[in-house]
C-alpha cells in the first residue's frame with residue numbers, strides 16, 4: 001500500500017494571498033520545491049484545499065482550476081508529481097460532505113490510489129487540517145506559515161508544529 005502526504009494549498013505550499021483567481025497571484029514559499037522533492041521519494045503527494053470563494057461567488061470554478069493547473073504544472077517542471085488535487089468549492093453553510101476537516105477526499109484517495117491513511121500525513125496551516133488527519137488516523141503537521149501563527153493556540157498541545165513546509169518534510173521523512 002502507498003503512503004501519502006496531503007498538502008494544504010494556501011499558506012502551506014504557497015503564500016495565502018486571499019482568493020486567488022489567476023496564476024500570476026501564486027507565490028511559492030522558497031522551501032516548497034525542496035520539501036516536496038524530499039517527500040515524494042517516500043510518499044504520493046496530493047493537494048487538498050477548501051475554496052469557499054467559489055461557493056461565495058467570489059471565484060469561478062474555472063479560475064480555481066486555472067490556478068491549480070498552474071501550480072501542478074510548475075511543480076511538474078521541477079520534477080515534482082502531484083497525483084491529484086482535491087477541491088471543496090463549498091461554504092461552511094452548505095454543509096457539504098467534502099469540506100475539510102471532513103475525510104471525504106482522503107477516503108477517495110484511499111480507494112482510488114490504494115493509500116494507507118494510517119501511514120499518511122496532512123500538512124496545513126489551519127486547525128481543520130490537523131482535525132482532518134485525526135479523523136482518518138493519519139498524522140497532522142501544523143505549519144506556522146499562512147494563517148498558522150494566528151491559529152496555533154487552537155491546536156492540541158500534542159500536535160506537531162513546525163515553522164514551515166521545509167521542516168515538515170524533514171519531520172515526516174526523518175531525512176535532511
Ligand SMILES: [Mg+2]
Nearest residue numbers: 008010011125
Ligand atoms: Mg491553508
Ligand SMILES: [Zn+2]
Nearest residue numbers: 088096098099
Ligand atoms: Zn465541499
